[in-house]
Amino acid sequence: MPSAAKLSDAGIRFKSSKTQFIHDINFKNGVLSLPVFKAHDDTKKHLLNLLAFEKLYPCTGHEVLSYMCFMDNLVNTGRDVQLLRSKGVIKNLLSSDEELAQLINSLGSGALMSPFSMLDDVQRMVSQHCKKPFNRWRASFAHTYLRNPWVFFSLLAAVILLVAAIVQTVYTILPFYHKS
Known part of the structure; x- marks a missing residue:
């Protein structure tokens, strides 16, 4: 052990x-x-x-x-x-x-x-x-990203920005395929 x-x-x-x-x-x-x-x-x-x-x-x-x-x-x-x-x-x-x-x-x-x-x-x-x-992996993630609140908030902001960028890309591409 x-x-x-x-x-x-x-x-x-x-x-x-x-x-x-x-x-x-x-x-x-x-x-x-x-x-x-x-x-x-x-x-x-x-x-x-x-x-x-x-x-x-x-x-x-x-x-x-x-x-x-x-x-x-x-x-x-x-x-x-x-x-x-x-x-x-x-x-x-x-x-x-x-x-x-x-x-x-x-x-x-x-x-x-x-x-x-x-x-x-x-x-x-x-x-x-x-x-x-x-x-x-879960323990490594918790030790790396959840010990300091600032690191956690930075990670949260990065995830929100990534999701927003994906949503914006999808809404930009959808009208192109629906016009024809």
């Missing part, structure tokens, strides 16, 4: 889910809903303890490991953290966004997500959405 910045460029929006459960991560209609990830000084210790617990007791499942693999795919750089922080998905109490990106990448490195995990299905749906050319 691409990183958060690439997903945003492909037109996927991020929003925080109403609960804090890993099972509430879902993807519908181009919106990826995630529980808020709160990062503080003890986050690494807590996550390492949870990963060790899952490793020692396999009957408990692999939800934390799957979540860390998912977050590792989602976050590669500080730019990804900054984007998710601006959408309210990450609350970063560490010194920098780069530090949080390194923390997530170190915990998820070398781990494989279980193919039976619900998050694997979410990743598959996100990847399929990104592969569709229409979604990429």
Whole structure:
């Protein structure tokens, strides 16, 4: 799965889910809903303890490991953290966004997500959405022409002038063919 910045460029929006459960991560209609990830000084210790617990007791499942693999795919750089922080998905109490990106990448490195995990299905749906050319074109159009209101108004004026020129041409040519 691409990183958060690439997903945003492909037109996927991020929003925080109403609960804090890993099972509430879902993807519908181009919106990826995630529980808020709160990062503080003890986050690494807590996550390492949870990963060790899952490793020692396999009957408990692999939800934390799957979540860390998912977050590792989602976050590669500080730019990804900054984007998710601006959408309210990450609350970063560490010194920098780069530090949080390194923390997530170190915990998820070398781990494989279980193919039976619900998050694997979410990743598959996100990847399929990104592969569709229409979604990429629409996102590219929105990022290029709809971010600045002046660019949008210029585009609108150009379309109106183009339609007016076509209508004028049609009305100029029609009398020529109807006289004979």
